[in-house]
Amino acid sequence: MRADRILPREVPDAARGGAIMSADRPALVVFVADEASEAAIRGGLGDVIGAQMRRGTVRTAVKVLEKETTPRVLIVDISGVDDPFAALDDLAGVCTPDVRVLVVGERTEIGFYRDITRNVGVHEYLHKPLTRDNVARLFAPHVQGGGDGGHDRGGQITAVCGAHGGVGATTIAVNLALELEEVTRSHVALLDLHLRGGAAAMMLGARVTSGLRVALEEPERVDSLFLDRVAVPISERVRLIAAEEPMEADVKPTEEGVRRILDMLRQRFNHVVVDVPMPPGPMERAVLQRARHVVLVMGPEVASIRDTVSMRKLVTATGSPGRVITVLNGLGRRGYLPIKLVAEGIGGPPEVVIPDLPRQLPRAANLGRPALKDSPPLRRALAQLTQEIAAVRTSTGQRSFLARLFGRGGN
The missing domain is CATH 3.40.50.2300 (Response regulator)
Structure with a gap:
């Protein structure tokens, strides 16, 4: 069935x-x-x-x-x-x-x-x-607007977060959104909740407004035209919702604000990829609680092992029903741990492994061009991640019959 x-x-x-x-x-x-x-x-x-x-x-x-x-x-x-x-x-x-x-x-x-x-x-x-x-x-x-309107038919939320800063979570979130669009032909929203110092817009060469901050702080001001005003077209089916607030800005996002934004995005997009800051506050916890998948990005180092174990416990503590997918980014980096030690430290091998790409990823970020376009190793790794999230058969380029149709009540 x-x-x-x-x-x-x-x-x-x-x-x-x-x-x-x-x-x-x-x-x-x-x-x-x-x-x-x-x-x-x-x-x-x-x-x-x-x-x-x-x-x-x-x-x-x-x-x-x-x-x-x-x-x-x-x-x-x-x-x-x-x-x-x-x-x-x-x-x-x-x-x-x-x-x-x-x-x-x-x-x-x-x-x-x-x-x-x-x-x-x-x-x-x-x-x-x-x-x-x-x-x-x-x-x-x-x-006429009546009938059976009680079913929740929105898109699914994928939260991407780093075990700690600098492990490449934003890079994964940006390129995952593009890969989901390409492989599943879905409409994808990329929501960057790093309101100060976020890098998603920079990586995509996009200019954003302050609309996201306003929506998070004052959810009562969010109306049906919110997405039209703040969502930046990245490709045919990908939209970026982000902010670039100054470092001195006193930003006060609310749980209600992020929940309202997620609800609106789920009604317009098949997939909502959220770049979630860590450690999580109330806003970030609200995202984790609604995520179907939590992509936890780590590096091949002792600090990442420690923080990955802690983050897994934290996700469970939030009551999130989402499955945690561990992504090891930067395998083979000189002076860092081999995968055997990483697997021992986190209690099993990571689901997705991305090799060290010391030239391609920084170059892409500085050019404002998605690394996915020029890096076959990254594309292969993200194809595996997309398969985990969207149940697509990436090896043949075919989409699963179940992949793009959302369960009633699913996030």
């Missing part, structure tokens, strides 16, 4: 500085294959402002929504599609997590209905021939 999952994502044009989510996103877009079904949907839903009717199936929807903004409600036709679940998986790659998906098709079995609505995350399914009455009774509440 497949795990519960839902259809995410929208594709802005980063090259033109497109917004994460257009303020005038369509209220409803319908893709149906036949005229009779279209007539029943029109009659059952009545006049919906901003509605768009298009002829085609779920495959057509995938091609169109790769280039257009995700609507609030999407109706797709799976009639004649050999593998509707695979087609819905592809649709997951081009929609935001907050889209409400309704499906029409030809199959009438109750088992199929239960599977597609309970396990795939589709909000409702109707089999043909459609009637105006059934559309009005079962589809209209979802289009």
Whole structure:
């Protein structure tokens, strides 16, 4: 049985500085294959402002929504599609997590209905021939904003933190976000919570504003346009949310502020990668408590071994349900520990090992260019990390059917 999952994502044009989510996103877009079904949907839903009717199936929807903004409600036709679940998986790659998906098709079995609505995350399914009455009774509440709205369908949070300063946690977070986008075709948010002295923006050659600080300190001021104002396009599907406050700034982030930001990001992105400062305060603990994965970056040294053991205990103490993934960065660095001693010190081998890259990583950071582009060893290591996080088969370049569909209630 497949795990519960839902259809995410929208594709802005980063090259033109497109917004994460257009303020005038369509209220409803319908893709149906036949005229009779279209007539029943029109009659059952009545006049919906901003509605768009298009002829085609779920495959057509995938091609169109790769280039257009995700609507609030999407109706797709799976009639004649050999593998509707695979087609819905592809649709997951081009929609935001907050889209409400309704499906029409030809199959009438109750088992199929239960599977597609309970396990795939589709909000409702109707089999043909459609009637105006059934559309009005079962589809209209979802289009009007009612229906089954109680499920949590947001993206998953991955917290990246260093055992201590200087082990390369920000480098891992930045390049992991880019690798997740490339391998899973997901929309990815990179949230840098180092409000003073953060390096994510510098590594990406990006300019950020003070919007993140305001949102963290005064969450009541965060509105639906927050992401449009503060998120910086890095690539087609990656957005950076960061700040560069002066060292003398008296920054006072709140737990409520970070929770609100995470909730908003999870509704717009499939993956939220958070660069978490250590040691953690209330804000950082709130992130750890909601993370599905905690990537703990360490170096091949005694201090990292000590702090890694302590950090694992701390993550457990926060009540985080997330799995801790230990990344050893800089293996082979002259004068540092071999992997055998590191494994003995932390009670087992690290899940991911990155070799020492003394030229490539500093050069990339100074140029404001992601190291992933020029470092095959880093790419290979991050492919393994991406596989751990997103359940993708990176060796073949294929995506797992479960990888991009999020469980109800998951972070």
